[in-house]
Amino acid sequence: MPSPTRTLKDKVVVIGGASRNLGGLIAREVGQDGAKVVVHYNSPSSKEAAEKTAAEVEKAGGQAVVHEADLTKVAEVEGLFDVAEAAFDRVDCMVNTAGMVIKKPMTEVTEEEYDRMFAVNSKAAYFMMREAAKRLQDGGKIVTVVTSLLAAYTGLYSVYAGSKAPVEHFTRALSKELFGRNISVNNIAPGPMDTGFFYPAETDDSIAYHKSSAMNGELTKIEDIVPYVKFLLTDGWWLNGQTLFINGGYTTR
Template sequence: MADHTLKGKTALITGGAKNLGGLIARDLAAHGVKAIAIHYNSDASRADAEKTLADLKAAGVQAIALQADLTTAAANSKLFADTIAALGKPDIAINTVGKVLKKPIAETSEAEFDEMFAINSKAAYFFIKEAGLHLNDNGKIVTLVTSLLGAYTPFYSTYAGAKAPVEHFTRAASKEFGARGISVNAIGPGPMDTPFFYGQEAPDAVAYHKSAAALSAFSKTGLTDIEDIAPFVRFLVSEGWWMTGQTILVNGGYTTK
């Protein structure tokens, strides 16, 4: 029977320098993962990547940090090749990369549309492709999407629209990779208490989002906290292996399908 524990496993985490990605890296390290590659996009995240890298090494984990813009197929291929060269073939591949834009359709430019789909859709597709090619058998793939996939709302057409295809990528990949024991899932957090959220929202919208979830009163911020998401990621890449092809909204009752 396949080993679905985390002990001794190798993981690759995109966007792993800070916020949710950094927490996931530290959480997996604390639960037995032996080697972790963290990806970061630009020099602006380098200091965060170096801090996360130092924390992982202090926890006894073999760790590397890799910088890349993942909006090309070639960049995703190189990311996996560099990970394998340094750490060996991964067992776990987690993609947290994303960009949000809150803007009316009538005001959205073609350049903004192209950028949103490149980051949120194209990068996710080719990350899943490379994971399918290079993960060890019985591996796990998780992509972070958004709970807006269960919402009826204006202004997020390019963000939610660019994340929506990942549901289909996830289902198709789970069927195609299942013969090798690889599970593929997506997690859609609610609005999270990170700079990723606050940069797009006016104070009145922040107040609304902080009260919109059924469990908002029991959250320390009213929003989804990154600490609420990391355990679900950990479950899906370990004991939760039997779940595959799913998009799971983890949001305290903010939206549902």
């Protein structure tokens, strides 16, 4: 049995992108462990899903509040943490799953697409981490979801993987800066996940290729990722400054 300080019971967990898919499942799972969850969603179109996630957290035995924020705006990132502190008086953990993907040749990427991808995948990640560093209790945990494509030699994802790549350095830098506070900072890099986030950018042939690149011929399932997130939030506290490639061998490094 882990010690009480390494459980999620009564821990306040801010989850970026928690209305559905991986973020929603993380919220429900930590709720089962008695966590107090701030369910973030990005836009009005996700409000209903976020409220459903929050209801499921509470049904599972946790507590939850829901908050809309555009994480590419620093003031709204700050507001998300304000809500967490107002609701639960503290913040213990931050998990950011928010992201955006496009797949196209570099010669076809527009300036607007480049700016948007870096705003969502890099800037938002940076300021979520920055604000977490300011707000978390000593002994807290910071986890950001990146992508296994960081270890891939491939075309067509230049602006997606490229906008995720800086997060590795953000993680190394922040984890070092937080020495003395016992706050661990890590990334999880899933393989292509079997969610609605993945399919719009792909073709039947590319989906088959992605499946064939993992050890069992399947895409990564969100259920395969959540145990590693929970591990980093509890007994995995000694891991720090790392990127974990959880992908069935899709890429290695």
